[in-house]
Amino acid sequence: MRTWQRGRSLGDRLLLAAVVALAVVWLAPIIWVVGLSFKPNEVLMHSTGGILTPPFTLKNYVDILAASSVFGWMLNSTIVAFGQTILTLLIASLAGYGFARTNFPGRNALFVLVLAALAVPEQAIIVPLHTMFAAADLHNTYTALIVPRLAFPFGVLLMTQYFRAIPPEIEEAALLDRASRLKVFFRIVLPLSIPAQATLGIYTFLHAWNDYFWPLVSATKPAMYTLTVGLASMQTNFAQTEGIGFLMAQAVFAGLPVLILYLFFQRHIVSAVAGGPLK
C-alpha cells in the first residue's frame, strides 16, 4: 500500500514537473513579447535581451491608437469570428437535432457523409474554394471569409451526440404540454444543450480568430485583412518595420480579446480542448 502511494506521488511529481516545464516553454515567448512591447524601438535596435530593465515606454501602444491598421483588422476578425461562431452554432444545432431526433430516408448515409468530411484536409479544398469564390467575385468580402468555414462536420457530430444523450422523455413531456416541435427545440432542447453550445462556440471562435490560411488566400486587399493576416504582412517587411517594440505591441493588442474571452469561459475552454466535453 505504502509503495503504491509513494509510486503514485512520484508519478504526480513527475507530471507536475512536466506541466511546469511545458508552461514555462509556452509562457516564455509571451512574456518576452509583452516585455518587448514596452521597450523603446531605438533600444531594441541594439539588443532585444533586457526586457526587465528600464527604459520602458508606452509609446508603442500610443502609436497603435494613432496610426496603425490594427483596429481595422481587429474589426474584421471580430466580424468574421462572431459571424462564424453564431452561424456555426445555428447550423450545427439544427443539423445535429435533425440527425439525433428525426427519422428521414437516407439519414444514416447522410450522417456518414458528414463524418467522412472530417477526413478531408483543408489544403485539399483550398484551390477549388478559391476558384469558386473567384468565379462568384466574392473574394475580399466578409461572405468569403465566413461562409467556407461554416461547413464544420465536427460541430454537427458534437451536437448530434449531445442531443442523442438528452432523454427523449423530456421532449415527449413537452409535446404533451402542448409545445410545438419548434418550441420544444428552442425552449427545452436548446437550453439543455448550453454546455455543448459553449464548447462548440468557444472552439469555433478561437479557430476563427486564429485562422490564417483561408483569409490569407481570400483577403488580398489590406482593408479586408484579418488580424492574423495583417500582423503577418508586417512581419514579412521586417527590414522596413516601424520597430520591433511596435510590432510586439500589436501582437499583444491582437491577443487581448482572446485572453479576455479565455478568462470568462476558462472552464468551458478547458473541457472543449480536453475533448472530454459535456458534464
Place this chain on the structure above:
Amino acid sequence: MADLSLRHVSKRFGQLDVIRDLSLEIPSGEFAVFLGPSGCGKSTLLRMIAGLEGLGGGEIHLGGARIDTIAPGDRGVAMVFQHYALYPHMTVRQNMEFGLRNIATPQPEIDRKIADAAEMLEIGELLERKPAQLSGGQRQRVAIGRAIVKQPRAFLFDEPLSNLDAALRSRTRIELARLHHRVQSTMIFVTHDQVEAMTMANRIVVMNQGRIEQVGTPMEIYQRPRTRFVAGFIGAPAMNFLPVAAIREEAGRVVVTLPDGSTVTTAVPTTALRPGAALTLGVRAEHINPGAGTPARVEVIERLGERTLVYANLADGSTIVYDEPGDVVLAVGATVHLAIDGAATHLFDAEGMAVHG
C-alpha cells in the same frame, strides 16, 4: 368524465407485432392498471394513448371523441414518466407552469392551480428549486403535480414507482390511491409489479405478448385467472402447476391423478371438459395443507416473517411450494405430508385456458 375506449388497436415495430387487435373499455374515473412482463406491450399501449406512438390500426376514443388522430397535447391526457422527465433547466414552478402557459392560461389561474397542487402534494417549499436539487420522491411528486395542474381527462402513469426505494414505493402507492380518490379522474397505470397492481387498481388489465389476457378486479384476477399465464403471473409465490396424469369423475366433479399417484378432487364439473384434452392442475401455496396426504421432501425454506415458504420435492421429482406459519420448526431434508385443497385448485387445458365450471 371520460370513457377511454380502445377499439381494435394494433402496432408493429418492423416485423414484430407489439399490440395485436386489442380492444378495451375503461369507465370514467376508474384506476386501471396495465400489468404484464417486460416487452408485453403495456408501455407501448400507454404511449399510443398519449400520442407518443402512432397506431398501426384501430381507434382510440376519450370522452366520446376520437383522439388518435390529434396531437398529443390536444388529447386531454397528462403523463407521468418512469424517469419523471422534468425539465432540468426550469424550477419546479416553471415545470408546472409550462403546459399552462402553452395554452395561454391567465397568470392568476396558473398561480391558483400551482398553489392547489403544491398543497395537495406537499411540495410548496420546493417550488423555486431545480429538479437536480430534489430527491427521487420529490421529483416524483413534482411530476405528478405537473400532470395535476393540467386537470386532464385521464392520467397516464408509466411505471412511475420503479425508481423509488421499497419504503418510498409503498408510501407513494398509498398516496396515489388517495390522490385518485380525491381527483376522481380516470387513471391508467402501467407496471410489471403485481403488488402495485393489486393494491391500487379498480381493475387490472393483464397483458402478454401484445394481447389482453384478462381484465378484472384484483380479486377476480387472483381467484379466477382466465389463463395459465395470469395464474402464474399474479400471486407470490407463483402458483404451482402440476401435470395431470389421469382423470376420472366423481359426483360430477373432475378428479385428477398427479404423477406421484395422489388424487385431487377439483370443483370443476366434468361437463366443462373436452374429451382427450391434456390438463394442468394449478394450486396456490396457501391452498396446500401440511399434515396429512402425499409425502414430499423439504428442499428450500424461505422465511418471510409472518409466513414461511417451503419448497418440497414430490415423489416424481416435481417441486411444489406451500405455506407454513412464520415460526414453523422445519429442516431441509425433512419429509412432510401435503394435502391439496381440491376446491381451490384450477385446471388449465393444453392451450393454457382455464377450465371453469
